[in-house]
Amino acid sequence: MSNETGSDKFTAINEIARRRGFFWQSYEIYGGVGGFVTYGPLGAKLKQNIERKIRELFVNKLGILEIESSVIAPRKVFEASGHVNHFKEPMIECSKCNKRFRADHLLQEYTKISATETEKMSLEEIKQAIEKNAITCPECGGIFNPPKQFLTMFETTIGPYSAATGYGRPEAAQGIFVEFSRLYKMAREKLPFGVIQIGHALRNEISPRQGLMRLREFTIADLEFFFDPEMPCCHLLKDVESETLTLVLSEKRAKGSEEAISVTVKEALEQKIVSSEWQVFFMAIAKKLLTEIGVPPENQRFIEKLPWEKAHYATQCFDQEVYVDRWGWVEVSGHAYRTDYDLASHMKASGADLCVYKEYETPVEQKQVVLKPVMAKMGPAFKAEATKVADLLLKASAEEVATSLEKNGYYMVENYRILPNHVDFSCQETVVRGKRFIPHVVEPSFGSDRLVYVTLEYAYHVKDDRVLMSFPRTIAPTQIGVYPLVSKDGLVEKAEEMHKLLVNEGFTAEFDETGSIGRRYARADEAGVPLGITIDYDTMSDGTVTIRNRDSWQQVRSPIKDLPELLQKYFKGKIHFEDLGTLLQVK
């Protein structure tokens, strides 16, 4: 494994990605802009197939709802979600050496001001605090320029001539939370349920320099799973409870160790390593996803975030990481327990009721003392104030009034003295059939582009000095290559016929007649085409073709008429390559 520039897998993959059209930096004709990529034909297809895999595992199998909401949201949404406050950082620059620092971090380090306090400070307050404490550049001792805010959300105005600020969403999650009421109705008002959204998100990164790993515009798959905190059990846990997870816990990390433990899902819960059943369930599914796109389990792990690393909305948070050649462990998904943070915040900010109502299995009978003002007595006693006093009285606790009357012979509401004959008490039996509460949320969130990158890296192989992209066949951008062995004697026409047949069957097939057969195989290997079907002279006489395996270069011979069914099974992963026909001896 090399870390030298120009010789590692990252470089090799970026090179092949440009050359073969997986992806490249956008706006190249204008010099390119960092943090934006264009997916070419192969990359776009690969990405779609990976996202289809997410849908297969999360949407279809778990009955999760998929939505698509807008990228731009009004300021209020991100004020409520906390992003306006948390997505900006006060930066300060040394006037002498130009080194930059987080102003809040400096204050925390050099003064006794806590992180929660610095968070609330204005730029002016920070400036004053820096001056007051005579903090200078830790590098060179230089004086600091005034602090500036760096907002990592893209800001815009909504509508022409408008002063209405809008932001590009830095995550797709808020698009789900703000639509909660409708979605809950669509889930037939039952918990638990989940909503997923796969779409673009924007983050104005200061330095987005790692290809697909850190983009300013990227695709995120956010799944918000809503459940009743009093019923946190995951009914699907059995499906995954014996699955093993590799975990690096925060307690180890705090001590500077990255030592991982390996536990089953069941053990993780029993030992209270992961607090939420649903969270660990999704972590197990996430492992399955990564495994299916080609990352072996030993190169995957979950790392628990330290308290100061966690997002502002999360209690417990694990990042799923994959080992990559250039950077070591990198995050591909985050698993956060967001509690009721988001819904509660939007409820408060919007005034909309985002509670759900839960009916108890057995209604609870409650005996309640109810107070009733006796207006016939209060009227003469309080005259014009009577109605006001009665209203105040109704807001008071009946129990409290009763106790006070019994004990003192009167009850004071503001300056009014209530006497026993002013009120009547009755005992009312009410049946409470349920309660209202805000659901809790666990969120698995995937970076689609990072999934594409790790897929490419794990598919990348070199065999006999040739590059093979060994994509798992369920996500390969092109499924089948069709080749006439030579371009004469009617083989081309026969191959075209074959190609048409496959396309009509719904396969993604490419026809290639240019160059020698070996060259075409090599070309297809590099594009990650799992199977090559070659039309040769035997095809013309007996209707059979050879099928070549991209990874082993083995070949089988099979009758054309059997192909549609066999290939369907093969690409669903139900049969092996050897089951496609009779194995040929390769010279």
Place this chain on the structure above:
RNA sequence: GCGGUCGUAGUCUAGUUUGGUUAGGACAUCAGCCUGCCACGCUGACGACCCGGGUUCAAAUCCCGGCGACCGCACCA
């Protein structure tokens, strides 16, 4: 944003030190010939000096500025 290194066809690169004819090669791509299963060979074609300014008779080459890339710093909800 800072510092270091760098920027020549789709890709890899020669040329830059010491300015000078038509910027050379390889691979890939396309057209044709060839073809009997792993990048064969032959012929031809397409295709580049990151952008802008300056110095000079003359700039890929020297100088300045910009843009971009990589590495490091910082940042990364």
